[in-house]
Amino acid sequence: MQQLLEKVRRHRVNVDGNVCTVMGTTSVLEGWQRKLDPGYNVMQTLLLKAD
Incomplete structure (x- = not known):
């Protein structure tokens, strides 16, 4: 998320x-x-659910 915000800025x-x-x-x-x-890594779980 931080990388995304940096690119947006x-x-x-x-x-x-x-x-x-x-x-x-x-x-x-x-x-x-x-x-x-x-x-627990919630972002990893979200990435797995997206597949």
Whole structure:
């Protein structure tokens, strides 16, 4: 997510507000998840579900 945000900023791409909300919410939820279970990688799970 951080890499995506850096590229958006570097290339001055406009991102829809709804997309920004989802990205922010995902970041917060991932932070909570890491505190609850540091060994679980939610992003890896999301990538596997996308296949």
